[in-house]
Structures are given as structure tokens and as C-alpha cells.
Amino acid sequence: MTAIFKTVPWQVGQLVNGVSTGQIQLPDLQRPFVWPATKVRDLFDSMYRGYPVGELMFWDVSAEGETRGISSSAQLSASHQIIDGQQRLTSLYAAMQGHPVRDEAYRKRRIVISFNPFSERFEVRTPALAKSVQWVEDISTCFTSPIAARKAFLKRCESAGVELSEDEEERVESVFARLTELKNYQFTVVYIQKDVDKKLVADVFVRINSEGVRLKAYDYILTWLSVFWPEGREQIEAFARNSRISPQRASEIAGAPVTWTAQNPYIEIETGHVVRALVAVGQGRGRLQDAYAALQAKDKTTGQVDSSRQEAELEKLRSALPVVTNPVSWTEYVRAIRTAGFRQSANLTSNMNIIYSYVVFLLGRTRYRVELAVLRNLIARWLFMAQLTGRYTGSSESQIQKDLDRISTVDEGDAGGFVALLDEIIGSQLTPDFWEYNLPQNLITSGPGLSPHYQCYLAALNVLDAKMFMLDDRVVDWMDPSQPAVKGTEAHHLFPRAYQEKVLGITDIKRINQAANFAPTDWNTNIRIADGPPSDYWPKLVEERSVSAQWLEKQMYWHALPRDWENMDYEDFLNERRILMAGVTRDAYRLLSGSTVGKTTERVPQVAETIDEPSLAELIESGILAPGDLLDPVAPDWVVDAVINDDGILVIDGMEQFESLKEASHFLGVTNMGGLVFWALETPEGIRPLKELVLGAGRFQR
Incomplete structure (x- = not known):
């Protein structure tokens, strides 16, 4: 040989x-x-x-x-x-x-x-x-x-x-x-x-x-494509890379004019995401191992490659890639996400929900030719359902395979059949019992930033065009990623932490930071709330800011405030508010199901590129961080031992080492936000979010 x-x-x-x-x-x-x-x-x-x-x-x-x-x-x-x-x-x-x-x-x-x-x-x-x-x-x-x-x-x-x-x-x-x-x-x-x-x-x-x-299954597929279809592999990499940057930046990297990128405020697309969409649309497969085996086209008995079958599988991917990377399709899908009320990456806690809902969107648009206005609203409801139920957050490959199999029972070109099937699936998940019992229970969680159900509640406020807590500013404007970062708008406790600790004797941070204890408002309102009990600050806020009984009624509804809530026991307040929050979320979903929602021609704003996330070495070089600094997740109930060692490496739990904040947050399973958003610095004055420190330093602007 x-x-x-x-x-x-x-x-x-x-x-x-x-x-x-x-x-x-x-x-x-x-x-x-x-x-x-x-x-x-x-x-x-x-x-x-x-x-x-x-x-x-x-x-x-x-x-x-x-x-x-x-x-x-x-x-x-x-x-x-x-x-x-x-x-x-x-x-x-x-x-x-x-x-x-x-x-x-x-x-x-x-x-x-x-x-x-x-x-x-x-x-x-x-x-x-x-x-x-x-x-x-x-x-x-x-x-x-x-x-x-x-x-x-x-x-x-x-x-x-x-x-x-x-x-x-x-x-x-x-x-x-x-x-x-x-x-x-x-x-x-x-x-x-x-x-x-x-x-x-x-x-x-x-x-x-x-x-x-x-190696993950998509790595094998990418390797296979590199050998047999290198142009396709390059297109996959370009689409993924450019989802993170503006056309101008993409032009600089490519050395040639780039007029459009898949940049968006929700997800930094990875090559693996594109592969998942590609094999789902092209091969009708959700399990990547099955897709890779089909591409290899080996006879199970002899191990010989069937060249004709291999070429047929490759042709399926060749046909699907222009569909997956189509600028109009991706832009319209982003509009569907906005229609569902989601405005930023933190709102969507699972990348798989985003990718596989995009697959369903693509099938509806290309195979079943659903009218775009109808499809946009339908997929908005589908994504809303997927987030609420965690449809693709567990065994995502098995679930999308089931969905692909069910969708394949509809005849090609049957737009009505496609819409009816998706409505049937959504209805089977978001039942009356789900709204009445399941969702309130799911809202029993701390750290609202990482709760998919609380994020759906915030999305619901956007769908309902709600105003912020005791303000005339809209929630949707507070969450808009295209707007400059403003320190004065964030979520704050309705029962202040200091009041709970000093007066109620509650020291368990998970109880203090229950999702049902937060409302979106501004920094000035938080100062007005201070450390006092609701029975003190609420009447004053009502007297100073309530424009009318109708205005106050809407505030009570949007922010899920029970009657006489300011005098309630804390646990009773949480229980009652969860039920009302579930009701607000249900009402927004019902509004999405109406004929007047989702037909907007609203322009999708390009994401404002404010921060090119720096490496740890750059943060240390600039003096923002230093060896020995302790970092914590912004979510206060998330306990992680993270320290920067003398080499400028972030060490988690004394073992795992990372050179970037994003890699460290991804290791912890957080993929819906950047490292600067996820991590905070321990200081003598308390926890300081790194994004706030970087913005304050005025460094790393693109």
C-alpha cells in the first residue's frame, strides 16, 4: 500500500x-x-x-x-x-x-x-x-x-x-x-x-x-462541506460572522463593499446555527448526526459510499443555503420577533428557540407560500409560545424533528393548511390551564433577567404599548437597543431590598429578588421609592404622578398590581401579582392573535454598535479590571466563584479558565447576552455591572 x-x-x-x-x-x-x-x-x-x-x-x-x-x-x-x-x-x-x-x-x-x-x-x-x-x-x-x-x-x-x-x-x-x-x-x-x-x-x-x-455534530458537517463544497462553507461563515457587525465593518474585513449583514439585536449567529437551519430546511432533518450520516451516504453493511445518493444530499443543501441566508427572509423574521414584543437579546433566553422558529418561518414562506403579513404574525405567536414553554431548550433536535415531520404532512403550497397546523400546535400548548396555573407557577423564580417567563411578560408590555411604572415613558422605548444606553432606566424592586432585610427580616436573596417583585421604571422613581415600605411611597407616587383615575387603572393593569397591594404581606403580594402578570401576558398573546397586529411596515432598526466587547487583557490594560478582582453575575442569586488570576485569566470555581467574558458566560449556559452584560465587578461600594464601567470609561467604542 x-x-x-x-x-x-x-x-x-x-x-x-x-x-x-x-x-x-x-x-x-x-x-x-x-x-x-x-x-x-x-x-x-x-x-x-x-x-x-x-x-x-x-x-x-x-x-x-x-x-x-x-x-x-x-x-x-x-x-x-x-x-x-x-x-x-x-x-x-x-x-x-x-x-x-x-x-x-x-x-x-x-x-x-x-x-x-x-x-x-x-x-x-x-x-x-x-x-x-x-x-x-x-x-x-x-x-x-x-x-x-x-x-x-x-x-x-x-x-x-x-x-x-x-x-x-x-x-x-x-x-x-x-x-x-x-x-x-x-x-x-x-x-x-x-x-x-x-x-x-x-x-x-x-x-x-x-x-x-x-467535536459537535455540526463541526463534522462543516468539515465535510469544506471538502466537497468549500464555497458553501465560506457563505455559512460569512453569514454567521456578519450577524455581529455592520455592513461597513464587514466591508473592511472583506476588502470589498458589503451592503447588508444579518446584524440584529437578538443573536450572534454561529456557524452551527446556520448548519442547523440548513439541514432542517434542506434535508428535513433535526438531528445533526442523522444529517451527517446522510451526507456520508455509506452503506451500513459494506461501508461503501453511494456517490449518487451523496450528491443528492449535497444538492439539498446547495438549494437550501440561499433560502436560509436570504436577506429579505432574515429581515422579515426579525420583524416577526419584534412583533412578538421582544426587543433585545436578554428578552430571548434560548438561541435554539430563535433558530428553529426561523426554520418554521422559512418553511412557511418558501414551501407553503404563506402571505408575509399573516406569516409574520403567526411566527410571532409561535416564538412567543416557544419561549413560554421552552419548546427548543431541552431536547431541541428531537422537538424540531417532530415539528418537521408534522409540517411535512401538509401539502406543498397549502398556506391555509400550514397556518391551521401551527395554530393547532400553539393552542395545544397555551391552554386555559397553562395561563391559569402553569404560568403563575413558572413565575416563581428569582433573577428576572434570566427568566424566560418574565421576559415574555416584558414582551407582553411592549405588545400592549404599556408605560413604565408610574411614568409616561413607554416600556418599548426603554428596551429599544437602537437607543443610547441610559443609566436612569432599569428594573427595580417594588418591595425594596433594604426594607425586606431590615423590617421584614428576609435575608434570602432569592426571595428578595423574585421576578414578581420587579417593575420597569427609572432611576429617579427608584430614588423616590428609596428603602421605604410600599405603604409609604405608593400613596405619594399616586398623588404626585397620577394624571387621572383611568391613567392609574392602566398602570395597575400593566404592572399587575393587586388592589391594596401596598398593604399586603410580601408573599401574598407575590402570589397575587404572578397571577396578574400571567393575565397580562395572556392578553398580549390574544392581541397577537387578532387581525390588526403584525401588519406593520415598521422599519427594523440597525443595531447601534456601541461596544466592541473587549478581551480581559484589554480590560486589564485599560485599568477597568485588575488581577485579583472578583466577578459576579449581574443576577444576584447566581452564585459563582470567579476571580481574575495573575495571568489575566478568569478562573471559575478554581478550575475552568477563560480569556474572554463571553466564553465564561457561555460556559455557564448563558448565550442570550454578552459577557459585559452578564458580569459585574465586586467593589467596596457594591456590585458594578461591567457594561456600566466600560461605558463610563468611554473605551472600546466601535
């Missing part, structure tokens, strides 16, 4: 130069990824000490149009494509050349490693190290011009009054020479031969990457 690979030694200097010129490039079947800076530090430390750091694997073939360079200045076409070792090679290039690279969010980032010639230690660059005379701030200077870097270091020591003996100077020279000799460190490179079939290359890639990280 012909060997499929050979091994060849490469020096680090040759590898870095190959990346710089473009001879070594990254194939599209590899996922974008850059190591955390601490792993880059450890890589250099291991090389410096002569430890083995693993092999690299190249695919020794040129494939125009199917690779992308690590270096932005690459000039040559690729003759070697990286199959394994992209993280190490990218890190070496970035740290030794001093060039920025694109991270997983397609932003340019510098990886700066500092070096101490006296202790022979490597560290991630910090402001303190940059100021210290004992450290070389950036090791890239040592590889660019070794002699100049050594002289600059010695001169800096002399200027700072650090006198070195001849022996010490000789030792420093020896250490600098050893550092620059890292260019001659040898890697073993495994070459996959030119004539090896792409399917085998993909199989090798999947096996290698499955060893260290558990």
Missing part, C-alpha cells in the same frame, strides 16, 4: 517565514482559532527549555481559492496547507514577527510575550512588565534585530541605575543568544502526500481534532 505521508524536519524560522510569505496557509476545513496568550507563553517556555511541543501536519498540495493565509501580507500561493498545528504556528508567527492576526471573532489582535533575561522567564505582556527594567517588553524585537534588542536592554538597565558586573553582562548576552536561537528549534512536520483523496484528508482532520476537543 502506498504511504500517505512522510516526515520532514522544519526550523521555526523557516516555518514563520513560510507563514509570512503565504507558502504555508490555512485550509478552509480548519476552524478559525487562536490560542490564549498564556498558552503562547507556555509554548515559548517549553521550546526555550528544549521540551518537545508536538508535531505539525501539512497537506502538501496547492488549492487556489480554498485556503486563507494566516499573515495578512502573504504574497505567494500556498504550497503547504496546515491540517494540524494551526494554533502553534499562528502563535509563533504572531509573537515572533509582532504582527496582529485575526482571532475567532475576526478582529485583529496582538500576541505580545515578555521575557526576563535574569530569571529566564516568559510572561504575557502587562503594563507592569512593560515598565520594569528587568523585562524585555516584546520578544519580537529580539528576533527582528537581536543585537539591537540586547543593547537596548542593557542601556535601559544602565539608565535605571542597575549596574551589571562583567559576569552578569556575559550571562545576559548568553541568554539573549539562547533566546534568538529559538529560530533554529526544529519541528517534525508530517506531510500528507499530494495524491491523497480529499475525503481521506477530511477524515484525518476530524480524527486529529476529535482527540483533544469533543
Whole structure:
């Protein structure tokens, strides 16, 4: 049997130069990824000490149009494509050349490693190290011009009054020479031969990457597409990436005009989300493992690939991708989300509810040709139901498969049958018993920001065009993400925390922060409420702000306030208010079911790009955070031990480490909001939301 690979030694200097010129490039079947800076530090430390750091694997073939360079200045076409070792090679290039690279969010980032010639230690660059005379701030200077870097270091020591003996100077020279000799460190490179079939290359890639990280089913599908349909894979990545950025920013990244992106205030689309929609619409499959098996088209008995069946499955995806990524469809679906009353990502607590409701929308629009005004309202109710019942938050793949199977029983083009089926499913979930018994029980929860049922109540206030608590400002304006962030509008306790703790003797934070104890109002009203009991502040608010009996009646209705609520026992108040909140939510849903809702031609506003979420390193560099700081979720009942260590890494529960706030919140299962929104800093004055600190500092604006 012909060997499929050979091994060849490469020096680090040759590898870095190959990346710089473009001879070594990254194939599209590899996922974008850059190591955390601490792993880059450890890589250099291991090389410096002569430890083995693993092999690299190249695919020794040129494939125009199917690779992308690590270096932005690459000039040559690729003759070697990286199959394994992209993280190490990218890190070496970035740290030794001093060039920025694109991270997983397609932003340019510098990886700066500092070096101490006296202790022979490597560290991630910090402001303190940059100021210290004992450290070389950036090791890239040592590889660019070794002699100049050594002289600059010695001169800096002399200027700072650090006198070195001849022996010490000789030792420093020896250490600098050893550092620059890292260019001659040898890697073993495994070459996959030119004539090896792409399917085998993909199989090798999947096996290698499955060893260290558990791949998800959509990763296998993306890998398969990279081999057999690289243009489709690129379109998937572009759609996902551009959901997070404006057309102007997308144009900068692409180097060509981009007139539309899928940017929206609800979800940062990931490639896995697009794959889920793609296989559901194209293959009619909810389970990704089944979709991947269908794409492989292997006979269960012989293991042979049925090429015709494989091509047929691929054609289904080719036909479905323009449907999934259609700008008009996505824009109209976003309008449907707004019709349901949701205004921001925090309102929708499950990304799967968003993605799979989009699948249902697409089927209604393309396969059943439902009139857009009718479909928009129908999907608004479907999403409202999905959020209230957690339809796709558990076994999401099994549930969407059931829904796809039921929808497939309707004849293609039968718009009325499609609408009737969805109405039947919604009605079976949102029964009278659900509104009367289930929803009030579901509202027994603390931390309203993470409660899907409380978020539906807020959406209901938007559908009903409600005003904020004891104000004439609309709730929908308070929640509008296109408006500038205003400190003075947020949710506040109706029974103040201090009153509960000092007078009622309630210290359990979960009882204090029950969702039914919150109402949307402004900061000034909260000051008026202060720490007093409702029986004190409520009559005063009514006297000062009530315009009429009708105005007050609407306030009582919108904010689910029982009669004589200000004199009620706290637990009785919560129980009564949950019932009324469920009633308000039900009324909004019924309004959505009417003929006058959902037919607006309202323009969907583009999301105001206010903050490019910074990394922890950037927050530390700017002085907003520091090693040793303790972070807490904004939701006060969520108990998490999170601290920033000396490496600038967020450590959760003493074990899990993260370089970004978003990754840390995603680890905790929170995907409906960014890290800046989720995390807060512990200060002597109390908890300070990080978003508030960043906005106050005026940094990281796009």
C-alpha cells in the first residue's frame, strides 16, 4: 500500500517565514482559532527549555481559492496547507514577527510575550512588565534585530541605575543568544502526500481534532462541506460572522463593499446555527448526526459510499443555503420577533428557540407560500409560545424533528393548511390551564433577567404599548437597543431590598429578588421609592404622578398590581401579582392573535454598535479590571466563584479558565447576552455591572 505521508524536519524560522510569505496557509476545513496568550507563553517556555511541543501536519498540495493565509501580507500561493498545528504556528508567527492576526471573532489582535533575561522567564505582556527594567517588553524585537534588542536592554538597565558586573553582562548576552536561537528549534512536520483523496484528508482532520476537543455534530458537517463544497462553507461563515457587525465593518474585513449583514439585536449567529437551519430546511432533518450520516451516504453493511445518493444530499443543501441566508427572509423574521414584543437579546433566553422558529418561518414562506403579513404574525405567536414553554431548550433536535415531520404532512403550497397546523400546535400548548396555573407557577423564580417567563411578560408590555411604572415613558422605548444606553432606566424592586432585610427580616436573596417583585421604571422613581415600605411611597407616587383615575387603572393593569397591594404581606403580594402578570401576558398573546397586529411596515432598526466587547487583557490594560478582582453575575442569586488570576485569566470555581467574558458566560449556559452584560465587578461600594464601567470609561467604542 502506498504511504500517505512522510516526515520532514522544519526550523521555526523557516516555518514563520513560510507563514509570512503565504507558502504555508490555512485550509478552509480548519476552524478559525487562536490560542490564549498564556498558552503562547507556555509554548515559548517549553521550546526555550528544549521540551518537545508536538508535531505539525501539512497537506502538501496547492488549492487556489480554498485556503486563507494566516499573515495578512502573504504574497505567494500556498504550497503547504496546515491540517494540524494551526494554533502553534499562528502563535509563533504572531509573537515572533509582532504582527496582529485575526482571532475567532475576526478582529485583529496582538500576541505580545515578555521575557526576563535574569530569571529566564516568559510572561504575557502587562503594563507592569512593560515598565520594569528587568523585562524585555516584546520578544519580537529580539528576533527582528537581536543585537539591537540586547543593547537596548542593557542601556535601559544602565539608565535605571542597575549596574551589571562583567559576569552578569556575559550571562545576559548568553541568554539573549539562547533566546534568538529559538529560530533554529526544529519541528517534525508530517506531510500528507499530494495524491491523497480529499475525503481521506477530511477524515484525518476530524480524527486529529476529535482527540483533544469533543467535536459537535455540526463541526463534522462543516468539515465535510469544506471538502466537497468549500464555497458553501465560506457563505455559512460569512453569514454567521456578519450577524455581529455592520455592513461597513464587514466591508473592511472583506476588502470589498458589503451592503447588508444579518446584524440584529437578538443573536450572534454561529456557524452551527446556520448548519442547523440548513439541514432542517434542506434535508428535513433535526438531528445533526442523522444529517451527517446522510451526507456520508455509506452503506451500513459494506461501508461503501453511494456517490449518487451523496450528491443528492449535497444538492439539498446547495438549494437550501440561499433560502436560509436570504436577506429579505432574515429581515422579515426579525420583524416577526419584534412583533412578538421582544426587543433585545436578554428578552430571548434560548438561541435554539430563535433558530428553529426561523426554520418554521422559512418553511412557511418558501414551501407553503404563506402571505408575509399573516406569516409574520403567526411566527410571532409561535416564538412567543416557544419561549413560554421552552419548546427548543431541552431536547431541541428531537422537538424540531417532530415539528418537521408534522409540517411535512401538509401539502406543498397549502398556506391555509400550514397556518391551521401551527395554530393547532400553539393552542395545544397555551391552554386555559397553562395561563391559569402553569404560568403563575413558572413565575416563581428569582433573577428576572434570566427568566424566560418574565421576559415574555416584558414582551407582553411592549405588545400592549404599556408605560413604565408610574411614568409616561413607554416600556418599548426603554428596551429599544437602537437607543443610547441610559443609566436612569432599569428594573427595580417594588418591595425594596433594604426594607425586606431590615423590617421584614428576609435575608434570602432569592426571595428578595423574585421576578414578581420587579417593575420597569427609572432611576429617579427608584430614588423616590428609596428603602421605604410600599405603604409609604405608593400613596405619594399616586398623588404626585397620577394624571387621572383611568391613567392609574392602566398602570395597575400593566404592572399587575393587586388592589391594596401596598398593604399586603410580601408573599401574598407575590402570589397575587404572578397571577396578574400571567393575565397580562395572556392578553398580549390574544392581541397577537387578532387581525390588526403584525401588519406593520415598521422599519427594523440597525443595531447601534456601541461596544466592541473587549478581551480581559484589554480590560486589564485599560485599568477597568485588575488581577485579583472578583466577578459576579449581574443576577444576584447566581452564585459563582470567579476571580481574575495573575495571568489575566478568569478562573471559575478554581478550575475552568477563560480569556474572554463571553466564553465564561457561555460556559455557564448563558448565550442570550454578552459577557459585559452578564458580569459585574465586586467593589467596596457594591456590585458594578461591567457594561456600566466600560461605558463610563468611554473605551472600546466601535
